[in-house]
Amino acid sequence: MKGKKILVLNLTRMGDLIQTTPLIAGLKEADPSCEVTLAVNLGFVGITEFLPDVDRVVTFDATPLRPADHREYFALDAFRRADSFVKELKAGGFDVLINLTHSAPSAIIGSMLGIPDVRGTCLSDDAARTVHNRWLMYFSALLSFRRYNTFNLVDLYSLGGGAKPGARRPVLDTARPESDAGALLAELGITEGEKIIGIQAGSSMAERRWPPSNFARTADLLAERWNARIVFFGVPS
Amino acid sequence: MNREKNERLIRECYPRLWEIYENSPPAADVEPTEAKTSAPVFKYKNAAFHGIYRPEEEAARLAARVPPEAKNIWVFGLGYGHHLRGLLDREADVTVYEPSPEIFKSAVEVADLTAILDKCRIVVGDEIAAEIGRASFKGARLYPHGPYPRFFEAEWNLLSAAVSARVLTAEKKIRVMVVGPIYGGSEPTFRHAAGALVRMGAEVVVFEASNFASGYFELDKMAVAEDDKNRLKESYCATVGEAAAAMAEHAKPDLVLALAQAPLGLEALERLGRLGVPLAFWFVEDYRTMGYWGQAAPRYDYFFTIQRGLFFDKLREAGAKRVAYLPQAAEPDVHRPVELAPEEREKYGSDLSFMGAGYRNRRVVFSRLLDYDLKIWGTEWDLNSELGRRAANKNERLKPEEYVKIFSASEINLNLHSSPMLDGLDPEGDFVNPRVFELAACGAFSLVDNRRELGELFKIGEEVVTFSSPEELREKIDYYLAHPEARRKVADAARRRALTHHTFERRMEAMLSFIISGEGGAFPRPKSNDGKERGNPRNFVRRMMEEGADDRELVELLAQFDPDEEFSPAKANAKTEEKVRSGSGKLTRAESLMLILEEYLR
Numbered sequence: 001m002k003g004k005k006i007l008v009l010n011l012t013r014m015g016d017l018i019q020t021t022p023l024i025a026g027l028k029e030a031d032p033s034c035e036v037t038l039a040v041n042l043g044f045v046g047i048t049e050f051l052p053d054v055d056r057v058v059t060f061d062a063t064p065l066r067p068a069d070h071r072e073y074f075a076l077d078a079f080r081r082a083d084s085f086v087k088e089l090k091a092g093g094f095d096v097l098i099n100l101t102h103s104a105p106s107a108i109i110g111s112m113l114g115i116p117d118v119r120g121t122c123l124s125d126d127a128a129r130t131v132h133n134r135w136l137m138y139f140s141a142l143l144s145f146r147r148y149n150t151f152n153l154v155d156l157y158s159l160g161g162g163a164k165p166g167a168r169r170p171v172l173d174t175a176r177p178e179s180d181a182g183a184l185l186a187e188l189g190i191t192e193g194e195k196i197i198g199i200q201a202g203s204s205m206a207e208r209r210w211p212p213s214n215f216a217r218t219a220d221l222l223a224e225r226w227n228a229r230i231v232f233f234g235v236p237s
Numbered sequence: 238m239n240r241e242k243n244e245r246l247i248r249e250c251y252p253r254l255w256e257i258y259e260n261s262p263p264a265a266d267v268e269p270t271e272a273k274t275s276a277p278v279f280k281y282k283n284a285a286f287h288g289i290y291r292p293e294e295e296a297a298r299l300a301a302r303v304p305p306e307a308k309n310i311w312v313f314g315l316g317y318g319h320h321l322r323g324l325l326d327r328e329a330d331v332t333v334y335e336p337s338p339e340i341f342k343s344a345v346e347v348a349d350l351t352a353i354l355d356k357c358r359i360v361v362g363d364e365i366a367a368e369i370g371r372a373s374f375k376g377a378r379l380y381p382h383g384p385y386p387r388f389f390e391a392e393w394n395l396l397s398a399a400v401s402a403r404v405l406t407a408e409k410k411i412r413v414m415v416v417g418p419i420y421g422g423s424e425p426t427f428r429h430a431a432g433a434l435v436r437m438g439a440e441v442v443v444f445e446a447s448n449f450a451s452g453y454f455e456l457d458k459m460a461v462a463e464d465d466k467n468r469l470k471e472s473y474c475a476t477v478g479e480a481a482a483a484m485a486e487h488a489k490p491d492l493v494l495a496l497a498q499a500p501l502g503l504e505a506l507e508r509l510g511r512l513g514v515p516l517a518f519w520f521v522e523d524y525r526t527m528g529y530w531g532q533a534a535p536r537y538d539y540f541f542t543i544q545r546g547l548f549f550d551k552l553r554e555a556g557a558k559r560v561a562y563l564p565q566a567a568e569p570d571v572h573r574p575v576e577l578a579p580e581e582r583e584k585y586g587s588d589l590s591f592m593g594a595g596y597r598n599r600r601v602v603f604s605r606l607l608d609y610d611l612k613i614w615g616t617e618w619d620l621n622s623e624l625g626r627r628a629a630n631k632n633e634r635l636k637p638e639e640y641v642k643i644f645s646a647s648e649i650n651l652n653l654h655s656s657p658m659l660d661g662l663d664p665e666g667d668f669v670n671p672r673v674f675e676l677a678a679c680g681a682f683s684l685v686d687n688r689r690e691l692g693e694l695f696k697i698g699e700e701v702v703t704f705s706s707p708e709e710l711r712e713k714i715d716y717y718l719a720h721p722e723a724r725r726k727v728a729d730a731a732r733r734r735a736l737t738h739h740t741f742e743r744r745m746e747a748m749l750s751f752i753i754s755g756e757g758g759a760f761p762r763p764k765s766n767d768g769k770e771r772g773n774p775r776n777f778v779r780r781m782m783e784e785g786a787d788d789r790e791l792v793e794l795l796a797q798f799d800p801d802e803e804f805s806p807a808k809a810n811a812k813t814e815e816k817v818r819s820g821s822g823k824l825t826r827a828e829s830l831m832l833i834l835e836e837y838l839r
Contacts, residue, residue, distance in 0.1 A: 062837060065833075065834060065838070066837045073773065073776070073838075074775045075775075075781065075804055075806060075834065076775065076776075076781050076784055076785050078806075078837070079785070079791065079827075079831070079834060082830045082833050082834060083788075086826075103836070104836045105832075105833045105836045105837060108832050108833050108836075109833065111829065112829050123824075123829075125823055126817065126820065127817045127824055
């Protein structure tokens with residue numbers, strides 16, 4: 001059947017999202033008429049506009065489900081937020097679910113959608129967590145034998161999602177940002193030919209972040225040693 | 238004819254109302270007219286306060302809003318009384334607050350008020366403050382009439398806050414822990430706030446951080462390196478803060494109110510946060526001068542300030558949750574006019590006086606007033622300067638009882654807000670210092686430098702006289718020294734305003750009312766059924782069932798729990814687990830969503 005509606009559930013972080021691009025390209029290659037919807041965490045929606053071949057993006061804001069201050073937790077608000085996300089996905093009428101998230105919440109969400117063709121983790125009718133597709137089963141168990149693993153995540157995603165593995169690499173659609181960057185750099189007073197060093201200092205996980213003062217010192221040293229202009233990358237979130 | 242009947246009844250039975258009626262100005266803004274049914278109605282500032290077709294129907298409309306079980310009914314707005322007639326046969330106490338003496342006067346002249354006067358307690362204008370002090374608020378319900386709240390916003394805010402706060406203190410014994418400073422300018426505010434809460438019927442536990450002041454000052458005097466001294470003082474304050482938190486754990490208050498400069502560091506606040514009760518902070522300082530608010534802001538549930546505008550934005554940026562403006566106030570038991578013996582008048586009296594610390598901007602401005610009979614009171618004045626020689630108390634600290642004698646004995650009390658950055662007046666000055674309220678409540682005449690917030694608290698020119706430059710100050714001194722009757726008129730009006738609107742009881746009412754509304758009406762927060770930890774009121778089963786009533790599956794899930802229990806997804810999932818184990822059916826949508834919620838909380 002051509003023109004399937006495919007939901008790729010990827011409630012992970014930015015790097016994982018970028019590594020999903022070969023899978024999506026593979027799906028489109030096999031059937032250009034298929035429609036790919038990508039469900040992502042709100043905090044990473046910024047990157048999705050650079051992911052090629054994605055027809056639609058649905059976001060999930062988990063903030064009320066896990067507020068920074070436990071006193072701000074309102075069970076009813078959290079319930080409604082999760083409910084509306086599931087309803088929005090359900091309304092999509094998908095034929096295929098590719099769940100690349102491998103978390104318990106995503107398994108429960110997957111089971112609530114009633115999609116006939118599931119690839120990845122899901123709850124069975126008796127509420128047992130089940131992984132559909134052998135490659136994704138392999139992936140879900142990967143943590144226990146990671147040092148012996150020889151497969152790249154990109155290929156695991158492609159194989160698990162049902163795309164043929166190929167020589168595809170993660171790709172970002174950077175045509176527009178390049179022209180934007182030129183204007184932005186000019187606005188910042190950076191002229192053509194100047195050395196620019198870009199720093200991506202962020203991480204969505206606090207424990208993975210280097211202190212800002214260290215970045216500041218490094219940036220000073222680089223600027224001095226290389227006579228370079230420093231540009232920090234990031235998104236509002 | 239109505240007028241004669243009303244006047245006779247009021248003169249004979251309600252002497253205070255008669256006094257107000259007789260002294261009220263002619264009702265210039267009130268325009269009596271007739272409805273289509275010939276019933277008397279009126280316009281106030283061109284707005285109709287009763288329906289111009291069938292005002293009689295207002296009686297049934299208000300009666301329909303007031304449930305039969307209401308026994309203590311408060312109505313905001315007397316008008317011509319049409320709306321009140323449906324309440325006259327109720328077995329209930331009915332109190333009607335008419336904020337405008339002008340409208341009251343017109344009502345007496347035009348409408349038939351006799352049945353209303355027989356049934357209702359009518360309170361007019363500034364009398365409301367005394368009425369709030371003596372009335373019972375148990376079971377009180379408040380109903381505004383027509384456009385009154387829009388035209389009398391300050392009075393409406395006053396009464397609605399008072400009713401909301403006092404119903405709480407009358408019906409539930411709430412316990413408030415008030416934490417004061419080790420030392421400093423917020424000490425009197427701490428005492429007055431605690432005193433007001435007691436008078437309102439709250440149970441108050443005070444943490445007297447000032448009992449630890451001697452230790453703090455001993456450290457300050459030690460001959461050790463400055464770094465060491467600062468570290469020692471910091472850890473001493475942290476220990477005092479921990480003591481406050483430990484006391485709170487023991488006292489189990491429903492609310493913790495900390496005053497500016499209270500020694501509550503991050504660790505103490507963390508510990509207080511675990512009590513699960515609202516934490517409120519009254520920052521009675523200039524945020525531009527005292528910068529510690531940034532760290533404190535996100536730790537409190539309620540942050541009260543004496544400044545607005547930009548400060549609100551900054552507080553929100555700093556993570557403050559709920560912010561409200563709560564200006565300083567007067568304490569009528571302390572700040573009141575006093576009779577002075579001739580020798581006291583001699584000692585404390587002068588044409589001009591200033592009471593306060595000798596900040597630079599004050600020295601600069603007051604040095605230009607040395608040709609007047611000027612006395613300076615307070616501390617930190619340079620006694621060797623020409624101005625310092627006017628320091629009557631030679632920099633010795635004065636007691637509040639002496640302050641009020643100075644205020645009463647001075648023809649003109651000067652009030653110049655301190656400004657650490659300027660040599661004169663601060664053109665950007667916004668907050669209003671306590672002295673403005675204290676002088677007003679004392680019935681003392683004052684000249685105060687212009688402040689952005691002042692016009693919202695007092696009517697400039699009528700209730701307070703301001704100056705914007707040293708030249709204007711001299712002009713106004715000359716004028717008011719020559720016109721004692723003008724001074725008296727302003728001072729009397731200021732005192733009336735202060736006693737009605739600017740007392741610590743009013744502030745505590747406003748504070749509690751803001752907290753009640755911030756807590757979604759569920760204050761004090763209910764205890765969990767294990768009686769130990771208090772949770773968020775919105776997570777209690779009963780509340781969730783009410784708010785989520787449109788979701789049948791959710792309501793069914795919640796129905797498995799005690800309505801007075803605090804709900805958590807984990808509790809729901811324990812039941813779901815039993816269901817799964819026993820193989821009894823597929824998970825419902827609500828059960829599945831609860832599983833998701835618990836996963837996110839892990």
